[in-house]
Amino acid sequence: MANIQKVAKKAGVSVATVSRVLNNPDVVTLKTRTKVEQAIHELNYEPSALGRNLRTSRSRLLLVLLPSISNPFYTEIINGIEDTAIEEGYNILLCETDSNPERENIYFNMVKNRLAEGIISMDPTVNKKTLTDLAKDYPIVQCSEYDEDGTICYVSIDNELAAYHAVRHLIKLGHEKIALINSDEKFLYARERYRGFQKAMEEFELPIRPEWILNMENVKFEDGQQAMKGLLKQEVRPTAVFAVSDVLAIGALKELNINQIRVPEDIALVGFDKIVFSNMTHPTLTTISQPMYKMGSISANMLINKIKGKAVESVILEHELVIREST
Amino acid sequence: MANIQKVAKKAGVSVATVSRVLNNPDVVTLKTRTKVEQAIHELNYEPSALGRNLRTSRSRLLLVLLPSISNPFYTEIINGIEDTAIEEGYNILLCETDSNPERENIYFNMVKNRLAEGIISMDPTVNKKTLTDLAKDYPIVQCSEYDEDGTICYVSIDNELAAYHAVRHLIKLGHEKIALINSDEKFLYARERYRGFQKAMEEFELPIRPEWILNMENVKFEDGQQAMKGLLKQEVRPTAVFAVSDVLAIGALKELNINQIRVPEDIALVGFDKIVFSNMTHPTLTTISQPMYKMGSISANMLINKIKGKAVESVILEHELVIREST
DNA sequence: ATGAAAGCGCTAACAG
DNA sequence: CTGTTAGCGCTTTCAT
Numbered sequence A, B: 001m002a003n004i005q006k007v008a009k010k011a012g013v014s015v016a017t018v019s020r021v022l023n024n025p026d027v028v029t030l031k032t033r034t035k036v037e038q039a040i041h042e043l044n045y046e047p048s049a050l051g052r053n054l055r056t057s058r059s060r061l062l063l064v065l066l067p068s069i070s071n072p073f074y075t076e077i078i079n080g081i082e083d084t085a086i087e088e089g090y091n092i093l094l095c096e097t098d099s100n101p102e103r104e105n106i107y108f109n110m111v112k113n114r115l116a117e118g119i120i121s122m123d124p125t126v127n128k129k130t131l132t133d134l135a136k137d138y139p140i141v142q143c144s145e146y147d148e149d150g151t152i153c154y155v156s157i158d159n160e161l162a163a164y165h166a167v168r169h170l171i172k173l174g175h176e177k178i179a180l181i182n183s184d185e186k187f188l189y190a191r192e193r194y195r196g197f198q199k200a201m202e203e204f205e206l207p208i209r210p211e212w213i214l215n216m217e218n219v220k221f222e223d224g225q226q227a228m229k230g231l232l233k234q235e236v237r238p239t240a241v242f243a244v245s246d247v248l249a250i251g252a253l254k255e256l257n258i259n260q261i262r263v264p265e266d267i268a269l270v271g272f273d274k275i276v277f278s279n280m281t282h283p284t285l286t287t288i289s290q291p292m293y294k295m296g297s298i299s300a301n302m303l304i305n306k307i308k309g310k311a312v313e314s315v316i317l318e319h320e321l322v323i324r325e326s327t
Numbered sequence C: 001a002t003g004a005a006a007g008c009g010c011t012a013a014c015a016g
Numbered sequence D: 001c002t003g004t005t006a007g008c009g010c011t012t013t014c015a016t
Helices: A004-011 A015-023 A030-043 A049-056 A073-087 A101-112 A128-137 A159-172 A188-203 A221-233 A246-258 A292-307 B004-011 B015-023 B030-043 B049-056 B073-087 B101-112 B128-137 B159-172 B188-203 B221-233 B246-258 B292-307
Strands: A061-066 A091-096 A118-121 A140-143 A154-157 A178-183 A213-216 A240-243 A268-270 A287-289 A315-317 A320-322 B061-066 B091-096 B118-121 B140-143 B154-157 B178-183 B213-216 B240-243 B268-270 B287-289 B315-317 B320-322
Touching (some): A004 A015, A061 A292, A101 A118, A101 A128, A118 A292, A128 A140, A159 A178, A159 A188, A159 A287, A159 A320, A178 A221, A178 A246, A213 A221, A221 A240, A221 A246, B004 B015, B004 B030, B015 B030, B061 B073, B061 B101, B073 B292, B101 B118, B140 B292, B154 B159, B154 B292, B159 B178, B159 B188, B159 B268, B159 B320, B178 B188, B246 B268, B292 B315
Parallel strands (some): A061 A091, A061 A118, A178 A240, A240 A268, B061 B091, B118 B140, B140 B154, B178 B213, B240 B268
Antiparallel strands (some): A287 A320
16 A cells, blocks of 8 residues: 555655655755656555644544434434535544443543544433543534533523423413423433423412323334323323423324324424424424524534633523424 | 653653553553553543554444435344444444535545545445446445446345335236336336346336336435325325335325325325334335345445455345334 | 645554 | 664753
């Protein structure tokens, strides 16, 4: 495989000149440049990023931590991150942790040993302590899920307000018996969305029934289905359900369809995230839309600025209630 | 930042010894090893992968090319690739090409300049010529979509047979008017699945109506919905539809639901891929299941073997017809 | 404008 | 078992 030495030899110049042609072409005379370019072409030379990276001690690689790529919530965010990263000359490594600390560790080590220059964490299940410790020495930002009292910058939305809007929408539609399908409250977003639910219910003086507050361990379709199954078994049924993610809502909708319960006539349903599927269900899902692409691109910019040593500040973005057929 | 030199100095040994406790601990006496380990700990030393990579001229990075991560078809395959890769000490870089040759080129360059050691291509839109050229010099395998007369190894299924099974299933159910929602026939899998459709129809002496063969440019939900819209407009309606991907089928189902057409009573529907969402629709979707995880893990193994210089052979895996509510 | 030379951090052959 | 040393391929000062 051709290296810079061979090119230099073939072109009859020094390796420094070849390097200049590669990185700083205007400081080389047209004549020598042409010579070098021809040698490069003839030898089919490709500069090794390995050598360059060691020399410059940069890898131009960013890590994106997420529990699982199968969650459609992340896809638009990733697109935003990716476009911005590529624009800035970085590549991203999608890191599925599967909520597994060991996996997590592999990726943390990649930044410790310089294989990657920084981390965008979107993983609610990440070990906050480890992440905070790592953030002292390496550039890290958080996207969507963040650490409440942490020192790590983030970009997110106002989850409490968004949930409040969703529930208020149901209340204004005349619903009084409203259930909540939430995820595990060990996650900040789950706690915040619960607070939004609570706030709306209290504001309109509606009772919160503990048996209608469901906390699911995971956020897969089956969990939503399971949750709805639980709700339907109860003596008194709610007339409306707010699920904190579209995936949960779609699972719940499945169970409603199976039982021939009409949506929204018998039970109204609101989701969260506006994933692509949410428009393919029957009926289509009312949901909260987050500016996912923007969240991605902002977090990528934040991280790159941090890498460059610039100061960065956390950002809260706007959400939007998207009213469709399920309410 | 601590490097191997500082550790050696602190421990009072040579850099070689430090390197040994890192890579080959058993050849070092317990006593010196302990000394070195303590120095490593005290200095909070992390070996630089940059230096190691240059020295060993390996990056332990594999590229996975796919048009878009938002297509749920890829998620299980990626899991298979990832698990196998990590097991073998490799990491994977998910590369979205967006069917954009420029993007594609970025990733091809990463392997040319040694940042990555090989490529698993799952991208039907990839430039076959470029890929074949690259495969002469670098380890490359194909997963799912492959090049018919190419020299590049692949793992896939028998698309023609799978499509044949899907259509035969509809025929055995008594259907005679069967439509096909296909993707663009520039893709091999589309041509193969068409052939399977054709074979089944001919075997049972059923006519193939050109107006019931739809070739969609993309394979998003909207394309399936669009296709079904087209079918419903026609004078004579089919009683069954085979869509070559679940995503298309789900879009088609959406349009059927909108028009209150009963599935499977009025129109039966078969998809392809068995994506997670295909079990959440109402009715659930009959589909062809591919061993996606296995495809992923086999292709990763193939690539790693190729990198190691071993000979590898293409593999065709089994598929399965999964009969659910839509037929 | 170009070249010589140092060195990024590591591994591995060789010597002892 | 451990140390010395060369060098992976590149960029970048410092001279010229």
